[in-house]
Amino acid sequence: xxxxxxxxxxxxxxxxxxxxxxxxxxxxxxxxxxxxxxxxxxxxxxxxxxxxxxxxxxxxxxxxxxxxxxxxxxxxxxxxxxxxxxxxxxxxxxxxxxxxxxxxxxxxxxxxxxxxxxxxxxxxxxxxxxxxxxxxxxxxxxxxxxxxxxxxxxxxxxxxxxxxxxxxxxxxxxxxxxxxxxxxxxxxxxxxxxxxxxxxxxxxxxxxxxxxxxxxxxxxxxxxxxxxxxxxxxxxxxxxxxxxxxxxxxxxxxxxx
Numbered sequence: 204x205x206x207x208x209x210x211x212x213x214x215x216x217x218x219x220x221x222x223x224x225x226x227x228x229x230x231x232x233x234x235x236x237x238x239x240x241x242x243x244x245x246x247x248x249x250x251x252x253x254x255x256x257x258x259x260x261x262x263x264x265x266x267x268x269x270x271x272x273x274x275x276x277x278x279x280x281x282x283x284x285x286x287x288x289x290x291x292x293x294x295x296x297x298x299x300x301x302x303x304x305x306x307x308x309x310x311x312x313x314x315x316x317x318x319x320x321x322x323x324x325x326x327x328x329x330x331x332x333x334x335x336x337x338x339x340x341x342x343x344x345x346x347x348x349x350x351x352x353x354x355x356x357x358x359x360x361x362x363x364x365x366x367x368x369x370x371x372x373x374x375x376x377x378x379x380x381x382x383x384x385x386x387x388x389x390x391x392x393x394x395x396x397x398x399x400x401x402x403x404x405x406x407x408x409x410x411x412x413x414x415x416x417x418x419x420x421x422x423x424x425x426x427x428x429x430x431x432x433x434x435x436x437x438x439x440x441x442x443x444x445x446x447x448x449x450x451x452x453x454x455x456x457x458x459x460x
Contacts, residue, residue, distance in 0.1 A: 212406050213237055213367070213425035213456040214443055215348070217269055217318065219255040220246035220278075220431050229258045230436035234443045236455040237425065239269035239316045239348070242297030245279030253304050260310040265455040267348065270297040270338075271318035279319035280385065287334040294338035302342075313457040314346035314367070315339050323382070326353030336362050346457060351422040352380060367456050370411075370423035372402035373438055378413045380421070389414040395437040399445040402426050406451055424456055 216231045219240040232238060238259050241247035259266060271279035273293055285293070294315070302312045317325060317335060325332040332355035339347050340362060349355050351368030359366045373392045375383035383390040392398050404411050410420040428439045446453050 210450060211452045211454060212423065212446065214428070214439065214446070214453050215239060215267070215316075215369075215425050216428045216430045216435065216439060217241075217316075218259070218430045219252040219269070221251050222246075222248060224251045224254050227433075227436045228255065228430065231428065231430055231439045232259050232262050232264055234436070234439035235264060235428070236453055237265040237267060237314075237457065239267040239318075240301055241269050241271075241318070242301045244273045244293065244297055245271035245275060245277075245318055249304075252301070253308070256301075256304055256310070257308050260305070260308050265313050265457045266301075266305055266310055267314040267316050267346075268298045268301045268312050268342075269316055269318045270294045270321065272321050274320075277320075279321065282320040282324055287330060290331070290334045291338040291341065294335065295341050298338075298342040298344075312344070314348055315342065315344055316348035316369070322350070325355040326350050329354050329358065332358050336364060339364060348425060350380075368422050368424045369427055370405045370421045370425075371427050371429075372405060372442060373398045373427075373429055373432060376411060376413045376419050376421070378415055378417050378419060380419060383414050391432065393432060393434050393438075395434050395441040398428070398434075398438040399441040402442045403445050403449055406446060407449060 214235045215237040216235045217239045272283045325335045336359045347359050347364050348367045348369050356366050375389035413419040
């Protein structure tokens, strides 16, 4: 059960990661309540990011900065060794890039959600987690999206941040709560109907079946649909319909705080 009670959850997607903007990229925004936008370090172009931002703001979707390692070659999914001062500076720079874009469109950035290897690393490496927390504070924000129960959570809360616990309906889980590594057969869930059913389980039952079939309790206040999967728009649409059909209110965590 999330901190609002079982009846409310946010639905988010990672966007702005393409080199050219296609209609399915924007279709995701018709279903989600918050969106995490690439800041250019791992993917995307200024034109694609700006157009995606504009479309999100037109729909009233809450904006987040999807910060990453400086790694376009590896799509931000390689665990790089970056000194803490440089990592903090990189995160602040990315936030500034996206904040400037959002301001030009009459919006603002409400939260930070790290991407890929940085997201995973801050969950197990306290030094990286501390650098992320310090960067969020330097950006003047108080909301951090992170996987519940990981190393970054306690550090963020101790620093006065609010952590929004995230779960993934379109990713497989290991029995210990980690995500199945990409490239493994059970890493991705691409069937929109199955994604929607997994989302329902996460929100209404408080957990999900792990890759080995065992039950895994997972706390979440926001559910992610990855925008770079071919079925993203269908998965987001079916997930929202399934949640609302079960009586779950889907709304942005930033607006409920």
